[in-house]
Amino acid sequence: MLKRMDVKNLTVFPQAELHFGRQLNIIVGENGAGKTHLLKMAYTLLAVSAEEGKKPSSSSPTKTSLQYRIAEKLVNVFRPEQLGRLARRKQGRERCEVKMFYEDKNWNVSFDFATNSKSEVNIDVLPSKWVTDAPAYLPTRELLTIFPNFISVYEGHYLDFEETWRDTCILLGAPLQRGPKEENIKRLLRPLETAMDGSIELDRNGRFYLRTKDGRLEMPLVAEGFRKLGMLSRLIATGALLDRGFLFWDEPEANLNPKLVRWVAKSIVDLSSSGIQIFIATHSLFLLRELEILLEGNRKSLQETRFFGLHRGKAGVCVKQGASIDDIGDITALDEELEQTDRFLEEES
Missing domain, CATH: 3.40.50.300 (P-loop containing nucleotide triphosphate hydrolases)
Known part of the structure; x- marks a missing residue:
């Protein structure tokens, strides 16, 4: 603390x-x-x-x-x-x-x-x-749409973006948390997934999607407010924000x-x-x-x-x-x- x-x-x-x-x-x-x-x-x-x-x-x-x-x-x-x-x-x-x-x-x-x-x-x-x-930092801008290849580009080039974006993208790309903590994760995710009417998925190509009952939407087609909620839900799902x-x-x-x-x-x-x-x-x-x-x-x-x-x-x-x-x-x-x-x-x- x-x-x-x-x-x-x-x-x-x-x-x-x-x-x-x-x-x-x-x-x-x-x-x-x-x-x-x-x-x-x-x-x-x-x-x-x-x-x-x-x-x-x-x-x-x-x-x-x-x-x-x-x-x-x-x-x-x-x-x-x-x-x-x-x-x-x-x-x-x-x-x-x-x-x-x-x-x-x-x-x-x-x-x-x-x-x-x-x-x-x-x-x-x-x-x-x-x-x-490790701390997590959520900027005012959502990062799920820029996530694909952002870390490799940032680390290999001089980009005028603050490093909090890179740090948060690393946390967003971490694997999902499994094991005894899953029940607590589901409890914390419930209000966010209710608000988004879906859940956040990361495919093998490094792209985020919103999975709903009607299928999945690529992030650029998702409302920006949902993308911000999606960042928080992803950090919870990976265990970056847990306990x-x-x-x-x-x-x-x-x-x-x-x-x-x-x-x-x-x-x-x-x-x-x-x-x-x-x-x-x-x-x-x-x-x-x-x-x-x-x-x-x-x-x-x-x-x-x-x-x-x-x-x-x-x-x-x-x-x-x-x-x-x-x-x-x-x-x-x-x-x-x-x-x-x-x-x-x-x-x-």
Whole structure:
């Protein structure tokens, strides 16, 4: 479990300490407030540790290996012109600092870099062990349609796509989970397959299909909302999201109609209750309300949930956090939706 992340001078954030919940963490803010930056930073450090730990020649972490791997992954995930561009611009020579604290203290890591850094970071706290569970990152765009041959093309050419796409495609292409965990997988898949009215299949040629009672549809012919649900269902079916681990999901509501958003909200709560620590970024009032409704019916999940509100100011973006949406302050994007509802009701009356 990731317990806390401290950032200083990271892009739009002068300083922030994020205390995470064991199950579900919801980051809310307007466009440009840095929601995705927080997701990507946490994901990057988890991914680097998990990737290094799975190498056949893996040994205990060293500063030499980590200072290059973290820098390389940050550049590939964020896609800046150089690493130092992730450090907040201000007068003087301030450094960007990031600290990650886990339930297992052997995973704790801390590093910093300057605005002119290019290819390495300075490791301040070195973990003594690698993270054991690979994180999953779902971007706002669906990836099932681009999956065929994407990994080989990405690794063999210079493509201007963030590395989260490549990482997620690797997880999507993993074989299906078999054995005693299948019943739990079926339970988690049920709401998604009900919403899609079918299941996701991967053929031998590396193409995904939606299998329905009337046959199967190739992914480019499937509605984009169903494709997004399909990514999540595939990660569950392969065991990438089962029992434990981490899921980062940027704007789950993007390109989904309200009915599908309800199914997504249910899957998010079900997964978080099953042992997956989930981090989502959103500015959808509908999704937030649906999550609140589901969490109110599950007191244990509600106690393990944290909300984070991002607020712009003259000095940068500050973070308000708490156990409920009432603790994170007024978010302009949400207020606009509420204000529109009020105006509509006034016109009707």
